[in-house]
Amino acid sequence: MVENTQSIKRIPGYCALCRSRCGSIAVVENGRFVALEPDPSHPTGRALCAKGRAAPELVYHSDRLRYPLKRTRPKGDPDPGWQRISWDEALNLSAANLRRLADEYGPESVVFSMVSPSTSAIVDSANWIERLMRAFGSPNFCQSMELCGWGSYLVTRYTYGAGVPGNYMPDLENAGCILFWGYNPNLARLDHAVTTVAALKRGARLIVVDPRRIGLAKKADLWLQVRPGSDGALALGIAHVMIERGWYDRDFIRNWTNGPLLVRSDNGRLLTGRDLSASDSAQRYVAWNEAKQRPMLFDPALGSYDGDNTELALFGEFMIDTLHGTVGCRPVFDLTAEVCGRNTPERVETICGVGRDQVESAARMLWEARPVAYYAWSGVEMQTNATQIARAIGQLYALTGNLDAPGGNVLFPSVPTKDVV
Secondary structure (H helix, E strand, O other): OOOOOOOEEEEEEEOOOOOOOOEEEEEEEOOEEEEEEEOOOOOOOOOOOHHHHOHHHHHOOOOOOOOOEEOOOOOOOOOOOOEEOOHHHHHHHHHHHHHHHHHHHOHHHOOEEEOOOOOOHHHHOHHHHHHHHHHHOOOOEEEOOOOOOHHHHHHHHHHHOOOOOOOEEEOOOOOOEEEEEOOOHHHHOHHHHHHHHHHHHOOOEEEEEOOOOOHHHHHOOEEEOOOOOOHHHHHHHHHHHHHHHOOOOHHHHHHHOOOOOEEEOOOOOEOEHHHHOOOOOOOOEEEEEOOOOEEEEEEOOOOEEOOOOOOEOOOOOEEEEEOOEEEEEEEHHHHHHHHHHOOOHHHHHHHHOOOHHHHHHHHHHHHHOOOEEEEEOHHHOOOOOHHHHHHHHHHHHHOOOOEOOOOOEEEOOOOOOOOOO
């Protein structure tokens, strides 16, 4: 009888090869990492992509750099003459050269560079690299960024205060309607695909905006075959129908957006407290209370109005007495509705190739099947107008009122840690 001395360990953790950080289990046999498997008990561990499953190949690849190498021949020589050195020697040499440059030319002479943390294993080191840069005293930071995330990551921060994707993540398990825009989770994020299929089985609705009917688009209640690059017009057109039909969350618009704030018709700027009184602040903004027929002031520092905001006007033109005369003003939401109104379903059909009936159906579904969770990805990023597309989609989603609400796009709780930067 042969004794089985094989030792197998299953170590829970997560895949660090991109910022998705999918929950995983590392399988170690006799001290050797042999497989990376999904961890269904982890919130993001229901599935792993091919990149994650290939982790053992990366660890044991013959070309993997396993220790520091020092160049011994001048740059330009066909043979760099790499020489193996210790980690301590590498760290000391790097620190000495950095200090020499700082002493001779100032820390501003050094540029710190890093690959994109979105799709590489540098993701968990990014903040530490930035911390080193700041401690060294250099303001120069160069980071590559893939086209698939620039608009969505950065623009939605201006819309919501935090990014989609990245911060506000779709609560697919509790969503009544799921909107995927230029996003195929079957390839981009398998955990989302698995969770969406489960959501559909319990009755959730699915809208997919994609020129191609691939992946989950085949299971969608609505597949909007948009003409590439015209996504912004489609988002504005759907928003137009929702506003025209009254399918928007008025409380959310009044409490959490700049929709009620008044815009001056003479210069296109927000009306401020300083416009009304020399003793007031230019950092406070004005809305119109329809019930009391008077202006109300909003203080961003406090995040509140100086009175009941349940009757703030979202539509109309109001003549406001300012320090320099009477000025006509309209709420931001009214101006937004006007811009969206230029994109009627008929015009959207001409621009985008999406039928007017589908535009109407999408607007209705986004309202009646709430809460809505959405995700937009690289499909909308490969255009010269990607930034404006992301803004239009973000504005459309705000109408649902489901930001940071169960079943919407939420800021999931995280382990409390100190910021290392």
